Amino acid sequence: NAGVTQTPKFQVLKTGQSMTLQCAQDMNHNSMYWYRQDPGMGLRLIYYSASEGTTDKGEVPNGYNVSRLNKREFSLRLESAAPSQTSVYFCASRETSANNEQFFGPGTRLTVL
Amino acid sequence: DAKTTQPPSMDCAEGRAANLPCNHSTISGNEYVYWYRQIHSQGPQYIIHGLKNNETNEMASLIITEDRKSSTLILPHATLRDTAVYYCIVRVINYGGSQGNLIFGKGTKLSVKP
Numbered sequence: 001n002a003g004v005t006q007t008p009k010f011q012v013l014k015t016g017q018s019m020t021l022q023c024a025q026d027m028n029h030n031s032m033y034w035y036r037q038d039p040g041m042g043l044r045l046i047y048y049s050a051s052e053g054t055t056d057k058g059e060v061p062n063g064y065n066v067s068r069l070n071k072r073e074f075s076l077r078l079e080s081a082a083p084s085q086t087s088v089y090f091c092a093s094r095e096t097s098a099n100n101e102q103f104f105g106p107g108t109r110l111t112v113l
Numbered sequence: 114d115a116k117t118t119q120p121p122s123m124d125c126a127e128g129r130a131a132n133l134p135c136n137h138s139t140i141s142g143n144e145y146v147y148w149y150r151q152i153h154s155q156g157p158q159y160i161i162h163g164l165k166n167n168e169t170n171e172m173a174s175l176i177i178t179e180d181r182k183s184s185t186l187i188l189p190h191a192t193l194r195d196t197a198v199y200y201c202i203v204r205v206i207n208y209g210g211s212q213g214n215l216i217f218g219k220g221t222k223l224s225v226k227p
Contacts, residue, residue: 004156033214035217037154040219041219042200042217042218042219042220043157043215043217044217045214045215045216048214058214059216088154090156090157092156092157101147101149101159101162102157102159102215103159104156104157104158105156106155106156107154107155107156
């Protein structure tokens with residue numbers, strides 16, 4: 001049981017490049033989330049998916065797109081990376097049906113030059 | 114915006130109890146108090162949550178005041194590995210969708226010293 005996994009762990013992009021951050025969970029959770037964390041700050045929600053086939057915007061969705069590929073996987077795409085998107089990205093999942101906690105992945109450290 | 118207020122930093126001696134305060138004066142009746150911590154920029158880790166009664170688990174105790182406007186997370190015997198940023202979060206109970214989302218503030222940076 002690996003919990004929440006994220007790939008890659010580190011990535012450096014040039015301005016304007018695109019990439020997809022991958023997230024997978026093996027806990028059969030309905031809800032999945034993408035957060036970003038800037039230095040010295042708390043996490044901010046980018047997008048979330050309450051269940052397979054649905055996605056909704058969070059606090060800071062601009063510049064990102066997401067895909068809930070199936071119940072296990074939730075990807076985050078940067079179509080044209082900007083330096084302001086340099087951050088650590090965390091994926092999380094939780095079972096929706098109760099007051100259950102979110103389980104977080106180890107994060108992806110992204111630098112946009 | 115986060116609905117909680119926490120001190121930015123605290124120190125604690127190893128082996129002593131760490132008491133981390135949190136103010137949530139605008140908490141609603143259907144909101145729980147959650148605590149998470151983040152060690153060394155790893156993903157946040159759930160610690161405990163409660164509604165109005167005190168709660169205890171293997172990691173910590175949560176004391177919520179009777180008016181629910183503040184709470185205290187207690188680590189009974191802090192170790193060096195408890196050095197982390199601790200986040201106090203209020204969250205609507207039980208639902209999926211946006212009501213299940215966590216809103217993080219800046220948290221309290223707890224430093225446990227030998």
